[in-house]
Amino acid sequence: MxxxxxxxxxxxxxxxxxxxxxxxxxxxxxxxxxxxxxxxxxxxxxxxxxxxxxxxxxxxxxxxxxxxxxxxxxxxxxxxxxxxxxxxxxxxxxxxxxxxxxxxxxxxxxxxxxxxxxxxxxxxxxxxxxxxxxxxxxxxxxxxxxxxxxxxxxxxxxxxxxxxxxxxxAESRINYKARLKEFLEPHLTRMCHTCQERYDSNPMRILDCKNESCNSILSDAPQIIDSLxxxxxxxxxxxxxxxxxxxxxxxxxxxxxxxxxxxxxxxxxxxxxxxxxxxxxxxxxxxxxxxxxxxxxxxxxxxxxxxxxxxxxxxxxxENLLPQINSGIDVFIATFGGETQDAGFKLARTLRKNDISVHTELMGRSLKAQMREANRSGARFALILGEEEIKTGRAALKDLLQSEQKEIALSDLVDEILKTRE
RNA sequence: GUGGGCGUAGCUCAGGUGGUAGAGCGCCAGAUUGUGGCUCUGGUGGCCGCGGGUUCAAGUCCCGUCGCUCACCCCA
Known part of the structure; x- marks a missing residue:
């Protein structure tokens, strides 16, 4: 096909x-x-x-x-x-x-x-x-x-x-068309095909013509300003x-x-x-x-x-005036499948309800691949959410711009991310 | 409608005189068994636009066709 x-x-x-x-x-x-x-x-x-x-x-x-x-x-x-x-x-x-x-x-x-x-x-x-x-x-x-x-x-x-x-x-144009046609008439045989047709149908359009021979004739043509x-x-x-x-x-x-x-x-x-x-x-x-x-x-x-x-x-x-794409992603949530994936998925929803833009893993890839995806997505942070983190309620938040990572209580996550917006 | 240029990997492009394909970038994986960007290593990836012809053999030559692109007319 x-x-x-x-x-x-x-x-x-x-x-x-x-x-x-x-x-x-x-x-x-x-x-x-x-x-x-x-x-x-x-x-x-x-x-x-x-x-x-x-x-x-x-x-x-x-x-x-x-x-x-x-x-x-x-x-x-x-x-x-x-x-x-x-x-x-x-x-x-x-x-x-x-x-x-x-x-x-x-x-x-x-x-x-x-x-x-x-x-x-x-x-x-x-x-x-x-x-x-x-x-x-x-x-x-x-x-x-x-x-x-x-x-x-x-x-x-x-x-x-x-x-x-x-x-x-309308009146100016009637005057002008008459003057223009009068001027063009003796030159008509030297003008291009379309212009010869325009002579009757719409003479003012002849001024638009870019044909060389027409152009040289037109340089001496009367100007509409004088017919206004x-x-x-x-x-x-x-x-x-x-x-x-x-x-x-x-x-x-x-x-x-x-x-x-x-x-x-x-x-x-x-x-x-x-x-x-x-x-x-x-x-x-x-x-x-x-x-x-x-x-x-x-x-x-x-x-x-x-x-x-x-x-x-x-x-x-x-002139190089156009902006580059800005993903606007705040945080990428990386998980390890199973329960951690479900927890991350739900956390994403909570963050989004708080006006935070979140990207999650949809391909079930390795952590390494997820971090690469986080980087590529333009996200400012990556949150790493494993089984241990879910148990303790604390997770690793990595600032991808500064390359710094710290442990943070999940309950503080919204504030922490919004803080960097200012 | 007309004329020129070009169709080879996801992208940009190499492939004298015919011997059935390559680079860079990207993507994937590993080096680093739970950590991106840099580096190194490996891998994936192509009916060479399509159809026909010439030939032992065609990405390469010939004919046709389709598509893209630039230009003419004119417009944004």
Missing amino acids: KRIKRIKGTQDILPETSFKWQYIENTVRKIMVRYGYHEIRTPMFEMTELFARGIGQLTDIVSKEMYTFTDRSKKSITLRPECTAPVMRAYLENNLGEARPVQKLYYISPMFRQENPQAGRLRQFHQFGVECIGPSAPEADVETILLGLDIYQELGLTNFTVKINSVGD TTDAREHFNKVLSLLDQNEVEYQIDHRLVRGLDYYTFTAYEFIGGGLGAQNALGGGGRYDLLAEEIGSKKQTCAVGFAAGIERLIMAMEE
């Missing part, structure tokens, strides 16, 4: 790695609380239509990367490729906007995209992200950026930059001004348009160093049009970002 293997692009997160994940997740939650964000958990799958309409039919995600299947009732279901549309759906469905005008929500959860895996790209990957729903003010945009920066800083990351741009409101309406211009200026006031270093990137259809006004990315070809740690922006795309009657302003945890781990590994 052939061994069954995991699905391409998925990962088993083993104990020494899950420890690192916990460290990151704890830090993320801590900073979220500081900024007044609350966790929201939405289902792992949604109606396909949510993403088709919310993210945009022409985006790469929807057109070729979604895990879509038909369930037994013939509904088209999709494993979520991102979480902004689901959060907005939940916000609308639960009338959170009626409860209060500002909802600040965050999530930490797996996403799914059927792409060919490579460094920093998986089919099941994990993101943390925030959605600030309600406010149209540029302060909200900046707050999300600062929040992201604080998480990276708290984790000790230094090798990264912030890129920012404005893609304007007064509102959009003012919004962007205020965002930049707030970033300056808060001493955030950033780069304006006129070619930053981002892949998803729902962005308006501010678009930004956190770019990491030393990550290989996939160097975006996270990205986000404002998306005032999304709510209406998925069926809301009134406009709902919102801004947020999503950040990849696998890429964050890669970046942190690069």
Whole structure:
């Protein structure tokens, strides 16, 4: 029989790695609380239509990367490729906007995209992200950026930059698309295939192209900043001004348009160093049009970002910022089988009820092997419990760190172990 | 979807020109008959990804296939 293997692009997160994940997740939650964000958990799958309409039919995600299947009732279901549309759906469905005008929500959860895996790209990957729903003010945009920066800083990351741009409101974009197309038209024959198609379907995405010949043409292309309406211009200026006031270093990137259809006004990315070809740690922006795309009657302003945890781990590994696993074991109880084993087993339970972490022998091995196991488990102490010890109520407690051993009354054990915690 | 690289012990990897497998680490045991880490000694462990072909003989050559990995498109 052939061994069954995991699905391409998925990962088993083993104990020494899950420890690192916990460290990151704890830090993320801590900073979220500081900024007044609350966790929201939405289902792992949604109606396909949510993403088709919310993210945009022409985006790469929807057109070729979604895990879509038909369930037994013939509904088209999709494993979520991102979480902004689901959060907005939940916000609308639960009338959170009626409860209060500002909802600040965050999530930490797996996403799914059927792409060919490579460094920093998986089919099941994990993101943390925030959605600030309600406010149209540029302060909200900046707050999300600062929040992201604080998480990276708290984790000790230094090798990264912030890129920012404005893609304007609907009117700005109509203006800009016209100017861009006018500029590109004479060069069209020299551009790559996809860009020629984008010229009609979604010209702003051409700015994303990394093809060399397209690139050289684009260096002289008009910039969207010059096509912004007064509102959009003012919004962007205020965002930049707030970033300056808060001493955030950033780069304006006129070619930053981002892949998803729902962005308006501010678009930004956190770019990491030393990550290989996939160097975006996270990205986000404002998306005032999304709510209406998925069926809301009134406009709902919102801004947020999503950040990849696998890429964050890669970046942190690069800078050696991740903690080593700490077993947290206080004591290993070594016994000699038979009655001593039963007594040790019961003692373990008593200690555990007293908030002490205990490891016991489950293989019936020799004392020597048990001591080796105790050492390997990372336990601070080993308690050696034989027949004599059970009779006298006193046992040998060995401090594995100091390599010192003393005899101790079993009744004093809890206090003795807790003492070393301080 | 496309292209490159790689599949040999639990892990990392050696194995000119074909002669049916090795190291380091790990694991187990002993030196120390009730004491870990260090040291020494010994041991366990492999349909050499899978299928076919060439050959007296294939880990090695040829064909196919699957898997992993990096990259392109794009994204986290």
